[in-house]
Amino acid sequence: MTGTTGAPLLEVHDLRKEFPIRQGLLRRRVGEVRAVDGVSFHIDRGETLSLVGESGCGKTTTARCILRAITPTAGRIIFRGGDGVAVDVAALPYKHVRPLRREMQMVFQDPYSSLNPRKTLLEIVGEPLLVNRVGTRTQRLERVAELLRLVGLRPEYMRRFPHAFSGGQRQRIGIARALALSPSLVVADEPVSALDVSVQAQILNLLVDLQAELGLTYLFVAHDLSVVKHVSDRVAVMYVGRIVELAPTERLFMQPAHPYTEALLAAVPKPDPRLRGRRLVLEGEVADPANPPAGCAFHPRCPYAVERCRSEAPRLEAFAAGHLVSCHRARELGLRGIGRPS
Amino acid sequence: MDRSAHSLGGEAIATSSPAGTVELDDPAHSEVEERVSVATQWQLMWWRFRRHRLAVTSTAVVGLAYAVVLLAEFLAYASPTASEAQRSLLPPQTIRWFNEGRFAPHVYGLSGRRDPQTFRRVYTPDPDKKIPLRFFAPGFEYHLFGLIPASRHLLGVADGRAEESLFLLGTDEQGRDVWSRLMYATRTSLTIGLAGVALSLVLGVLLGGISGYVGGVTDTVIQRVVEILRSIPTIPLWMGLAAALPQHWSVLQVYLAITVIISLVGWTELARVVRGRFLSLREEEFVTAAELAGCSRTRIIVSHLVPSFLSHIIAATTLAIPAMIISETSLSFLGLGLRPPAISWGVLLQQAQNIQSLAISPWLLIPAVPVIVVIIAFNFMGDGLRDAADPYHMGGLERAPQAPQPSDTPVQSPGAPLVGDAAMGGLERAPQALRRSETPRRSQGTPWSHDADMGGFERAARTDQSAAPVLSVRDLRTYFFAEDGVVKAVDGASFDVHAGRTLGIVGESGCGKSVTARSILRIVERPGRIVSGEIRLRRVGDGGEDDLARLDPQSHDMRRIRGGEIGLVFQEPMSSFSPVHSVGNQIVETMRLHLGLDRPTARARAIDLLRLVGIPRPERRIDEYAFQLSGGLRQRAMIATALCCGPRILIADEPTTALDVTTQAQILALLRELQARERMAIVLITHNLGVVAEMCDEVAIMYLGRVVERGPVDAIFHSPQHPYTRALLRSIPSVHARVRTKLPAITGSLPHPYRRPGGCLFHPRCGEAIRGVCERHEPELQSVATADRTVSCFLHHPVTKP
Ligand SMILES: Nc1ncnc2c1ncn2[C@@H]1O[C@H](COP(=O)(O)OP(=O)(O)OP(=O)(O)O)[C@@H](O)[C@H]1O
Ligand code: SF4
Ligand code: SF4
Numbered sequence A: 001m002t003g004t005t006g007a008p009l010l011e012v013h014d015l016r017k018e019f020p021i022r023q024g025l026l027r028r029r030v031g032e033v034r035a036v037d038g039v040s041f042h043i044d045r046g047e048t049l050s051l052v053g054e055s056g057c058g059k060t061t062t063a064r065c066i067l068r069a070i071t072p073t074a075g076r077i078i079f080r081g082g083d084g085v086a087v088d089v090a091a092l093p094y095k096h097v098r099p100l101r102r103e104m105q106m107v108f109q110d111p112y113s114s115l116n117p118r119k120t121l122l123e124i125v126g127e128p129l130l131v132n133r134v135g136t137r138t139q140r141l142e143r144v145a146e147l148l149r150l151v152g153l154r155p156e157y158m159r160r161f162p163h164a165f166s167g168g169q170r171q172r173i174g175i176a177r178a179l180a181l182s183p184s185l186v187v188a189d190e191p192v193s194a195l196d197v198s199v200q201a202q203i204l205n206l207l208v209d210l211q212a213e214l215g216l217t218y219l220f221v222a223h224d225l226s227v228v229k230h231v232s233d234r235v236a237v238m239y240v241g242r243i244v245e246l247a248p249t250e251r252l253f254m255q256p257a258h259p260y261t262e263a264l265l266a267a268v269p270k271p272d273p274r275l276r277g278r279r280l281v282l283e284g285e286v287a288d289p290a291n292p293p294a295g296c297a298f299h300p301r302c303p304y305a306v307e308r309c310r311s312e313a314p315r316l317e318a319f320a321a322g323h324l325v326s327c328h329r330a331r332e333l334g335l336r337g338i339g340r341p342s
Numbered sequence B: 001m002d003r004s005a006h007s008l009g010g011e012a013i014a015t016s017s018p019a020g021t022v023e024l025d026d027p028a029h030s031e032v033e034e035r036v037s038v039a040t041q042w043q044l045m046w047w048r049f050r051r052h053r054l055a056v057t058s059t060a061v062v063g064l065a066y067a068v069v070l071l072a073e074f075l076a077y078a079s080p081t082a083s084e085a086q087r088s089l090l091p092p093q094t095i096r097w098f099n100e101g102r103f104a105p106h107v108y109g110l111s112g113r114r115d116p117q118t119f120r121r122v123y124t125p126d127p128d129k130k131i132p133l134r135f136f137a138p139g140f141e142y143h144l145f146g147l148i149p150a151s152r153h154l155l156g157v158a159d160g161r162a163e164e165s166l167f168l169l170g171t172d173e174q175g176r177d178v179w180s181r182l183m184y185a186t187r188t189s190l191t192i193g194l195a196g197v198a199l200s201l202v203l204g205v206l207l208g209g210i211s212g213y214v215g216g217v218t219d220t221v222i223q224r225v226v227e228i229l230r231s232i233p234t235i236p237l238w239m240g241l242a243a244a245l246p247q248h249w250s251v252l253q254v255y256l257a258i259t260v261i262i263s264l265v266g267w268t269e270l271a272r273v274v275r276g277r278f279l280s281l282r283e284e285e286f287v288t289a290a291e292l293a294g295c296s297r298t299r300i301i302v303s304h305l306v307p308s309f310l311s312h313i314i315a316a317t318t319l320a321i322p323a324m325i326i327s328e329t330s331l332s333f334l335g336l337g338l339r340p341p342a343i344s345w346g347v348l349l350q351q352a353q354n355i356q357s358l359a360i361s362p363w364l365l366i367p368a369v370p371v372i373v374v375i376i377a378f379n380f381m382g383d384g385l386r387d388a389a390d391p392y393h394m395g396g397l398e399r400a401p402q403a404p405q406p407s408d409t410p411v412q413s414p415g416a417p418l419v420g421d422a423a424m425g426g427l428e429r430a431p432q433a434l435r436r437s438e439t440p441r442r443s444q445g446t447p448w449s450h451d452a453d454m455g456g457f458e459r460a461a462r463t464d465q466s467a468a469p470v471l472s473v474r475d476l477r478t479y480f481f482a483e484d485g486v487v488k489a490v491d492g493a494s495f496d497v498h499a500g501r502t503l504g505i506v507g508e509s510g511c512g513k514s515v516t517a518r519s520i521l522r523i524v525e526r527p528g529r530i531v532s533g534e535i536r537l538r539r540v541g542d543g544g545e546d547d548l549a550r551l552d553p554q555s556h557d558m559r560r561i562r563g564g565e566i567g568l569v570f571q572e573p574m575s576s577f578s579p580v581h582s583v584g585n586q587i588v589e590t591m592r593l594h595l596g597l598d599r600p601t602a603r604a605r606a607i608d609l610l611r612l613v614g615i616p617r618p619e620r621r622i623d624e625y626a627f628q629l630s631g632g633l634r635q636r637a638m639i640a641t642a643l644c645c646g647p648r649i650l651i652a653d654e655p656t657t658a659l660d661v662t663t664q665a666q667i668l669a670l671l672r673e674l675q676a677r678e679r680m681a682i683v684l685i686t687h688n689l690g691v692v693a694e695m696c697d698e699v700a701i702m703y704l705g706r707v708v709e710r711g712p713v714d715a716i717f718h719s720p721q722h723p724y725t726r727a728l729l730r731s732i733p734s735v736h737a738r739v740r741t742k743l744p745a746i747t748g749s750l751p752h753p754y755r756r757p758g759g760c761l762f763h764p765r766c767g768e769a770i771r772g773v774c775e776r777h778e779p780e781l782q783s784v785a786t787a788d789r790t791v792s793c794f795l796h797h798p799v800t801k802p
């Protein structure tokens, strides 16, 4: 499925985003949160890259920087759209961002807050078409009907308002809106974490089907590793603003090379009572991105930490083909992953 | 899944219809639903407002008041300035409707003379001098709506000289008719409110909007100005400004100046509302979505932001008008606002300032009545509008809007017996019949099980290993009686909870898990109540049982059980802690209340407890507030609160749903450890089957308020019997799955709470439904194979009930 025809669709180089911390009456800047702290990766056409990590690790900020919903502090975001010309999204002046948005769209986490309750489905799904002046009125109407059908909703519901729909159906509406302009990259930020178990599966399947059908490329942001396994080609694990490991999905799950990945995998509750007790409990809490620990940011919680980890920050380096890790001891540890069910 | 396979690539708009079959998700049809589905914001608002009876009545009152504004001259019968010393301080007349059995409204003429002692005029009605009344009578000339010349009045006397003979509400010192003046005063007072609000609105929306949208320094400056204006005491400010008005100004000039003065203060509140809405809206994802869709700033503001807070502004404005009216009335009453010859409520009431004249002529106080009525009506109307302003809140129409609750909700002490009372709202009121039908078998005074010095943690030895469950729930039904239907939130839940073991209650959102937990603790919010079923709690001493479903939720026993015998942990720990008490304080208060400990002992024990749940440096943390703790620590503190009285049963409602996997693992490990130590029974409510597999001994699967399968955890996961359980297990994503595999999803979606399917509740989505049986008959929970496996499905037992 990984269509490696030519250059990648998206390349991110050393992306950084700092949010200032302001205090006092004059709101003076007293420090900053380094939400994204030097992130690099690429996504090939037609593939799904997942970003995983605990809350506050910078997944969503990374995704929003790529869409230029927020402006990054530093770094390059090279996007090669339909015409194949490389554009640096990060450096683009704001007024040139708009045409680019037709190529990149987003599916949101909260199916309630992401749809304007005061607009009908037609207005919601048709808005991207309208503001980008695509087609005539009737063409837009037909396109909306087609999009609704595509995501599994009846086109007759076009005149209804979002309040008439359940969470899962609303998420379908959000997906239809994201697809309206036929984007090549879809950023899905926790698209199923607010949904019910049974609906979750429906939406995941829909996303996978749409990818096959329309040749979409996904950046999938999630905290749930079991969801990630069902959709991704490759997975990047983030910890306090940095990628600590990036590998093809199967490999990451079977042979993790970073202690944090091992801990995350071990922490996932397995839906089988016979596998009980194998859950490893990671002590402590996620580091504060306003004040990350020196050396390897994971060292206060890492069971394998040595003296070197406290002073020297590891770099993200190749561990095997297509497998990057940022840990001083990656080669000596031999960590445990998750196999197939026994 | 066979989706239409045509491509959407490129810019062109595809017009062909899809070839393949499409899986359609169908929210079932009904006429009402169809209507609701396409209802606009304003329709939804109106439907919601309409249910607020008081607000609707008040709106009618306000409407009448404004009719007076428009028709003041027509409703008056005397010129408001016509004065006559001969008629000074006439008392109100009574209208007599019948004359010798015929309908002929009239009043008696009055004859006045001066009292030689007091020098006041006294009047006596003269029954022989009948003055007939006429509707649409001629009178003084005026211009209707300021345009149409007219001389008819609603009421008058036949000869057209009503000034001289008609005094419905009496006259004032100068002999002017109070009723007629009141009509004119209403016009002034009510329009000054409107004009003031209009001015405030412009200022407030403009400055608030700029403040909220631009942000940064502009926002800071505007906010500081607002704060300064709001911190100035208003009355002296008005007085100062009003006193500065030149004496020689005309009535109109004074009127305008007063409006400006009043609105100068009034805009700040509106500015705050607007700014707040703007800020919260900017965070809404649909605004980001619009931006990503390529909308311009202007379009986002005009098409997304403004419609979203228009309704709020209308509500805030309605609430601002009465404040304006009061301001004018008080200023004028104090002689600082409008001055005669202007007529307003305040000017009229000024006449009633003098105690002496009031004692003799109490009718001068009549103008206070419309002031009070109109102010109250405006406030109720504004409240109704405010409640209706966001019709999408709280799941829109699904959950019925709550009318303001009368104050019979119990007052809770800070460290209330129940963890997180603050967030829970009113306690359930048991139906009268249930509540008293059986007196609790135990006398009130008997200590439930708590000897204070034993404290919480040495309890372990006391709970025996015997097979009898500590808690048995049998066929519990809890319904919500909303105005437009009944929500059967729990409709047949049965399960047992054993000491030292964990029961998992699993099911999708809205299947009644939380309501089951609340029913056990008797904290179901109105309009919900337990309609039938038993909740049997085993007593510690004699092994007897108490039925909690029959206890008064506010009784001494129930309060003692809640938080004492049964602890509760909520999903959202933030809203469960009071923001004004430190975490430690809430634990200390709970222990003092339930265990009767003194403060130092309770505090020492609270510190131990916080350490036990893994909070670092508990001596310091105990004085921190919930918002200062991280999510994981907060959940630990919540568990400490639930455990502080050494409960026998801990009910944990989604205790880890809001947490990251690593923190989740920590909290679950903590619960297991505590259970091993205390031999507590745990009821774990969750939709995460991984957590269930990890933690539980027994599992109850719920669907639409009903337990459909129950059994030991291994059996549930390895030989599920109910089709719903099987489908649920198949549909969950797993880390063990092959990469990029599709999940067998359950088709369809949960039905609307008002439209529960007949027969087996699961039949519309069931792949194994038996045609002719499942849609007609209701399966019952019955044992299969072993006694501890129960399933409610016709695949496993025959049809029993017709
Ligand atoms: N105060 C209320 N008024 C009206 N209906 C209510 C009220 N509280 C709950 N309900 C209804 O009761 C049903 C069960 O709700 P409950 O909160 O128990 O579900 P749940 O299983 O805990 O769901 P979740 O997984 O989302 O927490 C739902 O249909 C809900 O809408
Ligand atoms: S660098 Fe050291 S502390 Fe960091 S993950 Fe590797 S072993 Fe652990
Ligand atoms: S009773 Fe029938 S419809 Fe219900 S779960 Fe069993 S087979 Fe399915």
Ligand SMILES: [Mg+2]
Residues within 6 Å of the ligand: B513, B514, B515, B653, B654
């Ligand atoms: Mg719940």
